[in-house]
Amino acid sequence: QTADDLKNDENTPGDVLVYGMGYSANRFSPLTQINKDNVSKLVPVWAYSLADLQGGESFPVVKDGVIYATTHNATTAVDALTGKQIWRVLHDYPPESLRVVCCGIVNRGVAIYEGMVIRALMDDRLVALDAKTGKELWMVNSPEPATSENGYAMTGAPLIVNGVVIMGVAGAEFSHRGFLEGYDAKTGKHLWRLYTVPAKGEPGSETWEGDSQLTGGGSSWITGTYDPELDLVYWGIGNPAPWNPRARKGDNLFTDSVFAIRPKTGERVWYFQTTPQDPFDYDAVQTPVIATINVDGAPRKVVIQANRGGFLYVLDAKDGKLITANPYGKLNWASGIDMKTGRPMVTDVFTDALEGKKVTVWPSISGVTNWQHLSFSPRTGMLYINTLHVGMTYEAPDPPKLTPGRPSGVPTVKRTTVTDDPNIRGYLKAVDPMTGKSKWETPYRSPNYSSTMVTASNLVFTGVMTGEFQALDADTGKILWSFQTPSGIIGQPVTWERNGKQYVTVMSGIGGVYALRAGDPNLNNLPTGVSLWTFALFDK
Ligand SMILES: O=C(O)c1cc(C(=O)O)c2c(n1)C(=O)C(=O)c1cc(C(=O)O)[nH]c1-2
Numbered sequence: 001q002t003a004d005d006l007k008n009d010e011n012t013p014g015d016v017l018v019y020g021m022g023y024s025a026n027r028f029s030p031l032t033q034i035n036k037d038n039v040s041k042l043v044p045v046w047a048y049s050l051a052d053l054q055g056g057e058s059f060p061v062v063k064d065g066v067i068y069a070t071t072h073n074a075t076t077a078v079d080a081l082t083g084k085q086i087w088r089v090l091h092d093y094p095p096e097s098l099r100v101v102c103c104g105i106v107n108r109g110v111a112i113y114e115g116m117v118i119r120a121l122m123d124d125r126l127v128a129l130d131a132k133t134g135k136e137l138w139m140v141n142s143p144e145p146a147t148s149e150n151g152y153a154m155t156g157a158p159l160i161v162n163g164v165v166i167m168g169v170a171g172a173e174f175s176h177r178g179f180l181e182g183y184d185a186k187t188g189k190h191l192w193r194l195y196t197v198p199a200k201g202e203p204g205s206e207t208w209e210g211d212s213q214l215t216g217g218g219s220s221w222i223t224g225t226y227d228p229e230l231d232l233v234y235w236g237i238g239n240p241a242p243w244n245p246r247a248r249k250g251d252n253l254f255t256d257s258v259f260a261i262r263p264k265t266g267e268r269v270w271y272f273q274t275t276p277q278d279p280f281d282y283d284a285v286q287t288p289v290i291a292t293i294n295v296d297g298a299p300r301k302v303v304i305q306a307n308r309g310g311f312l313y314v315l316d317a318k319d320g321k322l323i324t325a326n327p328y329g330k331l332n333w334a335s336g337i338d339m340k341t342g343r344p345m346v347t348d349v350f351t352d353a354l355e356g357k358k359v360t361v362w363p364s365i366s367g368v369t370n371w372q373h374l375s376f377s378p379r380t381g382m383l384y385i386n387t388l389h390v391g392m393t394y395e396a397p398d399p400p401k402l403t404p405g406r407p408s409g410v411p412t413v414k415r416t417t418v419t420d421d422p423n424i425r426g427y428l429k430a431v432d433p434m435t436g437k438s439k440w441e442t443p444y445r446s447p448n449y450s451s452t453m454v455t456a457s458n459l460v461f462t463g464v465m466t467g468e469f470q471a472l473d474a475d476t477g478k479i480l481w482s483f484q485t486p487s488g489i490i491g492q493p494v495t496w497e498r499n500g501k502q503y504v505t506v507m508s509g510i511g512g513v514y515a516l517r518a519g520d521p522n523l524n525n526l527p528t529g530v531s532l533w534t535f536a537l538f539d540k
């Protein structure tokens with residue numbers, strides 16, 4: 001896993017080296033051994049317990065027959081063929097760090113580079129372990145002011161590009177000022193930091209009222225993507241703080257934006273803001289997926305973001321120019337996107353919310369999609385997106401006075417959940433990136449917070465909140481196979497091959513924000529417990 005191996009991950013289906021199954025995060029595999037005809041014979045090969053009750057969101061990295069997976073306080077290496085533990089490292093952190101974890105005590109995985117696995121810890125540290133032994137090679141603190149007391153936490157997985165570890169932070173629900181930063185993978189030395197919210201006097205600071213930018217949020221909690229040709233890293237930036245918008249008049253740059261940055265220096269080359277003065281926690285963190293698709297009859301390299309507010313953006317990868325943006329789920333806060341300015345054409349629902357009036361908003365605070373990663377098949381040209389179908393009533397009372405570290409999310413607004421069909425709170429959809437229209441929509445009683453994965457044999461894999469791991473027909477949305485795992489799935493399926501056999505791996509283990517906070521009656525009494533599962537075709 002040199003820098004070049006990471007760039008080539010998409011073409012080497014024996015390993016899964018990069019978060020998102022390659023730098024483009026298509027979560028597409030060229031493997032076809034498991035197909036529509038035989039997927040009914042998919043059986044578990046092994047399961048491994050991570051001995052954790054908090055939630056399993058970790059992306060499994062697969063390298064030379066070893067799987068690396070994480071929970072909030074453990075990193076584990078498991079034999080990919082047998083599930084036997086090779087090593088397991090427990091990480092200690094001060095329990096008070098958890099005070100500023102908004103949405104589930106989780107970790108989304110490791111990044112691998114030159115014999116090391118590198119991960120983040122809740123209290124804003126990065127640690128590098130020897131991939132063979134688990135021995136600690138280096139450990140660093142993110143520099144000031146990145147402390148739990150100041151509202152910062154780390155839940156995401158790093159992205160390593162040409163020897164630079166790029167890491168984001170959480171904390172927009174705790175009055176932080178967000179940033180992205182780069183570290184030297186060999187030594188852990190801090191190389192650069194790019195704040196997502198400008199300091200006083202910097203360009204963009206005029207889009208904040210008073211001192212509001214000092215605690216303005218703009219997290220970077222979901223891992224980005226990389227295009228080696230353009231040498232650009234794409235990273236989604238989260239919501240402004242507080243959720244209550246009434247003391248931060250202005251566009252609140254650069255929250256709720258897609259960034260394109262230089263991995264070596266952190267220099268921002270372009271940005272695209274999706275929700276100026278966002279009242280609804282519409283973090284624009286969903287992975288900016290890189291693809292080459294047909295635009296006006298010609299192939300064009302684009303960045304696609306299924307935005308939390310419900311619009312599906314297609315941007316030019318080189319300059320961030322808006323190509324198209326269409327709804328891919330139920331929303332009522334904007335009537336469309338102005339193609340000239342790129343701004344949402346907001347409705348009364350949005351303007352009333354800014355004035356403190358009570359409104360009914362679609363989607364809810366959790367979005368049309370939250371962080372659950374979509375997949376893109378270059379074969380079908382479709383995106384496979386797990387969506388939520390939930391709205392809310394919303395009212396912003398007089399806003400609180402913020403200081404760094406103080407809660408700036410849930411307690412700052414009044415909300416209740418709204419559904420229009422209690423039996424459908426989400427869909428898995430096959431969506432055309434250029435129109436936002438679905439080819440098919442498969443309904444679910446609760447939204448899937450599992451990521452999706454698609455294969456060249458036109459199978460879409462996803463997990464269900466109540467624990468079923470499923471394969472669907474990418475052409476029709478029909479559920480072809482389903483296996484009940486012991487807990488709910490909010491993990492990230494991957495597929496890989498070894499000795500000519502194809503395997504599928506996914507983590508089971510309910511947790512994350514939805515299970516904690518949504519009050520979804522379907523999830524009452526659902527057993528917790530994180531375990532890692534690997535499946536293959538039954539052939540003996
Ligand atoms: O703005 C932030 O800093 C931040 C961080 C996180 C996180 O770190 O998990 C989530 C959110 N926001 C958030 O808004 C959200 O809905 C959410 C869901 C989840 C999850 O793991 O299920 N995390 C987060």
Ligand SMILES: [Ca+2]
Pocket residue numbers: 172173238239281283
């Ligand atoms: Ca958020």
